[in-house]
Amino acid sequence: MKKRSVVRVFVGIALISVAFTGCTKTKSKVCDLSAGSDTNVIRVGEVGSMTGSEATFGVSTHEGIQLALCQANAAGGVKGKKFVLYSLDDQSKQDEAAAAMTKLITQSKVDAILGEVASGISKVMAPIAQANKVPMITPSSTNPDVTKIGDYIFRVCFIDPFQGYVMAKFAKENLKAKKVAILQDHGSDYSVGLAKFFIETFTKDGGEIVLNQSYNKNDVDFKSQLTAIRAKAPDAIYIPGYYTHVGLIARQARELGVTIPLMGGDGWDSPELKSIGGAALNNSYFSNHYSAEDKSPAVQTFLKEYKETFGKTPDGLAAMGYDAARVLADAMNRAKSLSNTDVRDAIAATVKFEGVTGKITIDKERNAVKPAVVLRVDNGEFKYQSTIHP
Amino acid sequence: MKSSAGWLAALAACWVMHFFVQDYSRSYYFLIFLYAGINIVLAVSLNLVNGVTGQFSMGHAGFMSIGGYVSCYLITQLFQRSPALFEGPLSMPIFAGALVLGGIAAAIAGYLVGLPSLRLKGDYLAIVTLGFGEIIRVILLNVDAVGGARGLGGIPNLTSFGVVYTCVIVTVFCVWRIIRSAQGRALLAVREDEIAASAMGVNTTRSKVSAFVIGAFFAGIAGGLFGSWLTVLTPQTFDFNKSFEIIIMVVLGGMGSVSGSIVAAIFLTIIREALRPLQDITKLDFRMIIYSLMLIVLMLTKPRGLFGSRELVKEKELA
Numbered sequence: 001m002k003k004r005s006v007v008r009v010f011v012g013i014a015l016i017s018v019a020f021t022g023c024t025k026t027k028s029k030v031c032d033l034s035a036g037s038d039t040n041v042i043r044v045g046e047v048g049s050m051t052g053s054e055a056t057f058g059v060s061t062h063e064g065i066q067l068a069l070c071q072a073n074a075a076g077g078v079k080g081k082k083f084v085l086y087s088l089d090d091q092s093k094q095d096e097a098a099a100a101m102t103k104l105i106t107q108s109k110v111d112a113i114l115g116e117v118a119s120g121i122s123k124v125m126a127p128i129a130q131a132n133k134v135p136m137i138t139p140s141s142t143n144p145d146v147t148k149i150g151d152y153i154f155r156v157c158f159i160d161p162f163q164g165y166v167m168a169k170f171a172k173e174n175l176k177a178k179k180v181a182i183l184q185d186h187g188s189d190y191s192v193g194l195a196k197f198f199i200e201t202f203t204k205d206g207g208e209i210v211l212n213q214s215y216n217k218n219d220v221d222f223k224s225q226l227t228a229i230r231a232k233a234p235d236a237i238y239i240p241g242y243y244t245h246v247g248l249i250a251r252q253a254r255e256l257g258v259t260i261p262l263m264g265g266d267g268w269d270s271p272e273l274k275s276i277g278g279a280a281l282n283n284s285y286f287s288n289h290y291s292a293e294d295k296s297p298a299v300q301t302f303l304k305e306y307k308e309t310f311g312k313t314p315d316g317l318a319a320m321g322y323d324a325a326r327v328l329a330d331a332m333n334r335a336k337s338l339s340n341t342d343v344r345d346a347i348a349a350t351v352k353f354e355g356v357t358g359k360i361t362i363d364k365e366r367n368a369v370k371p372a373v374v375l376r377v378d379n380g381e382f383k384y385q386s387t388i389h390p
Numbered sequence: 391m392k393s394s395a396g397w398l399a400a401l402a403a404c405w406v407m408h409f410f411v412q413d414y415s416r417s418y419y420f421l422i423f424l425y426a427g428i429n430i431v432l433a434v435s436l437n438l439v440n441g442v443t444g445q446f447s448m449g450h451a452g453f454m455s456i457g458g459y460v461s462c463y464l465i466t467q468l469f470q471r472s473p474a475l476f477e478g479p480l481s482m483p484i485f486a487g488a489l490v491l492g493g494i495a496a497a498i499a500g501y502l503v504g505l506p507s508l509r510l511k512g513d514y515l516a517i518v519t520l521g522f523g524e525i526i527r528v529i530l531l532n533v534d535a536v537g538g539a540r541g542l543g544g545i546p547n548l549t550s551f552g553v554v555y556t557c558v559i560v561t562v563f564c565v566w567r568i569i570r571s572a573q574g575r576a577l578l579a580v581r582e583d584e585i586a587a588s589a590m591g592v593n594t595t596r597s598k599v600s601a602f603v604i605g606a607f608f609a610g611i612a613g614g615l616f617g618s619w620l621t622v623l624t625p626q627t628f629d630f631n632k633s634f635e636i637i638i639m640v641v642l643g644g645m646g647s648v649s650g651s652i653v654a655a656i657f658l659t660i661i662r663e664a665l666r667p668l669q670d671i672t673k674l675d676f677r678m679i680i681y682s683l684m685l686i687v688l689m690l691t692k693p694r695g696l697f698g699s700r701e702l703v704k705e706k707e708l709a
Contacts, residue, residue, distance in 0.1 A: 051678055088666060089677065094620055094627050095425065099663060103418045120541055123622045127547075132416060145543060187531050187626060189539045216528070217626075 029309050030063075031070040033085040035108075042078060042338065044069065044328070045104035046087035047097055047115040047125060055092075056243075056270045057117040057317050061139050062087055063310055064321025065114055071305070072329045079338060083329070086110060094124045101125045105132045111338060112136070114324050117317060119143030120189050126153045135344045139324035140266070140289070140317055143193055147366040152340075154347050154366045156324045156355070157289060158390075160190070163265045164197025166287045166372045166388045167238060172205055174374075174386060175261055175285075177235035179210045183225055183249065185241045186214035194240035194265050210234045215245065222249045223256065230258050242267040247276025254280040261285060269316040274380030281377040289316040289357040291373045291384040302356045316357070323355040397563050404559060408552030415550065422663050424619060427554035428612050429655040431561045433639035434648055435608030438565050440637065441645035441699075442574070443601040444581030445508065446516040450609050451632035452523030453496040455625065457610020459536055461485075461492030462545045462617035469546045476546055485548040489557070489614040496610025497603045499526075504602035508595060511584075523633055530625040541624030542617070549619035557615060561608045566648055568604065577601050581646075642688060644695030649702035654695070 046065055049058035069083040077083060086108045088100035097116060104110045113129055113136040116122045122141040129136035130150030138146060138155045142163060147153045171177040180202060185191035199209055210232040213225040229237060239246055239262055246268050264286040292303060292313055302322060306314040327350055332338060335346035350362040358370035371389045375382040414420050439447045465488045469476055507518040536542045568574045576597045579587035588594050617623040639658055643650030665677045
């Protein structure tokens with residue numbers, strides 16, 4: 001009896017998995033990037049959080065990368081070779097990321113790595129890429145330390161200091177705020193970084209930080225912090241956290257009668273923000289990599305193709321993944337050969353690359369220099385507000 | 391004397407292996423092996439507390455993080471002051487020293503937590519240790535000297551096959567010997583019936599605290615190995631999920647069975663990686679679902695774990 005029930009469980013799993021694969025195949029129209037028998041290909045590795053705590057980031061980035069590589073393949077590939085993509089999940093865990101990275105480099109023998117979104121994970125991956133001399137481009141790890149690890153590590157996003165600077169400037173000039181309160185995620189490298197640079201810029205021009213509060217990753221109740229903030233009567237609140245918290249914070253703030261603008265960074269950028277925060281997020285602003293309302297042809301083609309392939313509007317992380325893969329393809333096109341050193345030199349020489357997220361130039365520190373946009377949340381829609389240059 | 395020969399032979403074999411596998415230190419299989427080793431140290435040391443003594447601790451990741459942070463902080467500071475030290479043959483003893491210091495720091499924490507909380511039993515103790523693990527994590531998040539949320543970076547990579555498996559052998563040896571000593575019998579007596587043990591003259595508090603301290607010591611060493619291998623430590627890595635992972639290894643292997651813990655640690659480390667190709671085949675991430683289902687099926691069919699409280703080898707052979 002026992003044995004038979006075990007068999008039944010496994011048959012059940014098999015059936016469910018078949019059913020699921022059936023579903024996904026009909027839903028998205030993404031091209032086939034898996035490795036076939038053809039060995040004359042360029043292998044691209046991707047490590048992302050597909051099931052971890054920041055899963056929507058990982059999935060968006062993955063879709064952006066797929067789209068870019070499919071387009072490159074449709075255009076004939078690079079140097080006569082087509083791209084294949086090996087993507088592995090790290091569950092937002094450091095040790096898993098190290099294992100996935102090592103597998104990609106030593107087993108799949110990838111020519112380049114794209115990933116990760118979270119800086120804390122990229123910092124584990126970068127030394128492995130550097131030691132094996134494999135070029136790595138992170139789409140959206142904004143912590144300055146990541147690219148300092150070595151000359152094979154690049155990024156196509158701006159860094160934390162710049163995002164903090166952008167919102168401080170925006171608060172000052174567009175919102176005319178003089179007193180700002182801060183509510184940061186104490187456990188998040190990203191949140192602490194943004195808050196630090198926001199405070200630096202904002203206080204330098206004579207602004208005042210009236211209160212600096214923090215919360216924890218597992219918190220769901222923020223009323224005590226918000227009450228303390230309300231008592232100080234600031235002009236705005238800077239919340240450089242992730243969408244999961246921000247939505248709840250916004251709701252609770254409005255319940256407490258706090259109607260001042262909320263501000264944040266690219267961690268807000270997720271379709272989930274709307275479902276968690278709803279109308280409470282009206283009158284909020286956040287800095288981001290791109291705006292879907294941008295009329296430039298690069299953005300509009302990307303939007304159209306992404307919608308056709310995945311049936312939804314891309315968020316900023318999808319755009320970053322798309323740009324990271326395109327910067328890589330462009331560099332491989334320009335490189336003398338596809339050897340790792342030549343590809344690295346070519347990525348480093350990227351100047352004014354026409355990306356969806358702005359014109360990307362890679363500087364000496366292997367960081368991308370490019371403008372940021374500020375978006376306004378309006379009934380769940382992200383409306384373009386302004387562009388701020390470095 | 392004769393019985394020690396087997397352990398020494400294992401140690402010698404481990405270092406011979408070390409020089410053979412050194413060239414492959416960047417390969418994927420090597421990394422899985424290394425993780426397996428670190429997990430064995432964690433599982434076997436937790437088994438001493440949860441399995442042998444019967445005190446349900448859920449704070450093992452907390453001890454691991456203390457040891458990891460202390461030893462990695464020490465070697466990072468030393469590395470920044472005099473990098474030359476780490477190029478010569480001295481690097482190994484320095485690392486060993488740092489690991490032991492990390493272990494001692496974790497053991498002290500184990501003592502401080504154990505003394506007041508081991509008066510509690512069962513669920514209550516589990517909650518206290520869970521709380522302790524979270525406290526450690528939050529403290530680490532707030533200490534700027536070790537990087538806070540940004541994590542402790544720039545740790546020199548000194549973790550090698552030889553070091554990890556030396557720690558494995560030492561841990562298994564110590565736990566094995568403890569279980570078979572008078573002290574260990576006292577631990578078993580505490581697990582079976584605390585009141586009876588106490589009536590027979592066993593100092594139950596002392597027994598429980600000593601198991602806790604020894605378990606914490608080895609968890610601290612595992613933390614040091616882990617940190618130096620990844621070269622970055624962030625507090626988020628040591629959340630209660632990490633504690634659960636170790637508990638799963640102990641329960642799956644069989645409470646109180648050292649060989650069970652070893653086999654389960656190896657099995658669970660390998661299976662996570664072995665299921666990766668599934669992602670390619672199904673185009674969806676079923677890895678963790680299947681991993682969890684396997685655990686459920688295993689526990690349903692073998693409720694006492696793979697080994698129960700039995701061992702793979704007869705007691706006399708390794709006594």
